[in-house]
Amino acid sequence: MDTMMTPYIPVSRAYRSRLSEVDWDNLQPGAVATDHMLICDYAGGRWKDAEIVPFGPFSLSPTSLVFHYGQTIFEGMKAFRTEDDRVHIFRPGKHYQRLVKTAQRLCMPVVAPEIFREGLRRLVELEKDWVPAQPGGALYLRPFQIATDTRLSVRVSDSYRFAIVCAPWGAYFPGPVKVKVEREFTRAAKGGTGFAKCGGNYGGALYPTEQAMAEGYDQVLWTDGIHHKYVEESGMMNVFFVFGDKLVTPPLTDTILDGVTRDCLLTLAADAGISVEVRPVSVEELQHGLETGVVKEAFGAGTAAVVSPIGTIGIDGKDYYLPVEDGEGHGLSQLLKNALDDIRYGRRPDVHGWNYFVDTAI
Template structure:
């Protein structure tokens, strides 16, 4: 049965697999909900978005996604509070960044109404899939891929915008040990590092695997030119606390404009935590670790919100970070998640109701 909600059509699945899911044991992004949103770009325009049963998509072997990598995505979450109401966290920021990525990869930009109405309609249909267990959420993955065909190296003429969802349990990264990268680069000036392009992440896998083989969990990326400046932590933005000042690198062609990153900066300023947005040298971090002024390092991103770093390796030497009782990482994660789960006042206006 197909219905229409505003500008989005809805085709309900005849059956649901939700009863087969153990919501107390959810791994990240491996169980998918009953429905997805699909919107095609054909004949020079985005068509009416549709919520349809979750299903495979069919593409020709000549589809340009397979040859020239025109693919972008976002990562966001839906949360349920103790009353069963559903919320998003700063979804318009995800929309803006998706279009920023689209522009860089010569993908047609998406109308805001299609993104927001498509997203909220899908989540209304899938509301029962949003877990209410502590720390759990519904991971939401909007993405666009080139479905148009042709072996010539040029932008496609057809695209698919899809939103798929996966209920996920609480994300605990544990104690993360990282390696500061000295050879490989995540991104370069003038490149696509600031975009959430699929190829950016594919290019990270090999250097990360090399770090894992050396006993580390993740890589700290450095600049492409000199490898003197710390830039990102794996697929997350990075924060460094020296004494009582929280420092993160400025966004650029190479660094993703993370939504968690900008939220942390605003919260820290509101809470009276000293912050600096500037380039961070590897030598500064190493020296701070040696003299004891390096108090914390952590990654910031959608999946874990904040992922504390327990230690790092550089040029054959490992450096351990102190364990703090009331770390900035813990304070900031608690503040953000309290907003996300509607447990506290949202003075910033970031919480967005799914209704």
């Protein structure tokens, strides 16, 4: 991403900062947006000039296609402050690759890489005071794109708005997660949009998740949409299991999101010499492993939740329990989380080139 022309992105500064509204000792994920946002419109077959403006509402017609036919996509990213007080964006290139795939699946034009790259850098540089300094904190970045044509007919829009908003972020799950294996509802089917970060995937997941929460769970553990036999992912996280001394995670398909945190953990596991298996995991195998003690750990991985230990797995009405320590993982999950955090917060060398510092061109 570093050989492209760097676009000029004008900035209109907010009259008053809302930094004082942030409770830095009790960060609630996404509760307060930063002072500025980036917007860039697409019309007439091309992307217009991007600009950074004060955070505020959009003005859209009630007949805008985004409200009716589902052309809405997004990414979830983070910026971190290292221990030597530098600010970086974590793996923007990997996130852009996924945004491209999502846009193509939803018949949307792909925002120009130079707009994505420089827009993120300029925005985070401008909002660097919003990047938390405390351990576990980050600035969450939400690039998204919506269809803006105004007509009530099912069709691909000719105009779009791309935007980026930001918010300080703390721990998403304060303790170990309790999940329910979902055997009735389906998150994604083969040939669908399960691999994409589009609004419909999340809207369709709300009802079964609410049902699970009413039963005392935090998330559902999704299974395949055909036979509900194989584990796929958990809510907004990819899922990992430790069978004996092996780290196991389901393979990527068109029904599973290609998680950036998932990719990081697999890389770090290889660096540490951990035995890894990327293969299907059946509910029956998981249940047997829990009953016999072969399954030592389970955890979710995602940008929002980072690495979240799973303490309880509900299968067909029966709960199985896994050891956790004061809300933290242990064993492989904690080792991998520590390794990832050490890179993000600048405590160990970034040998994979994942940290893109905002005070240098990315």
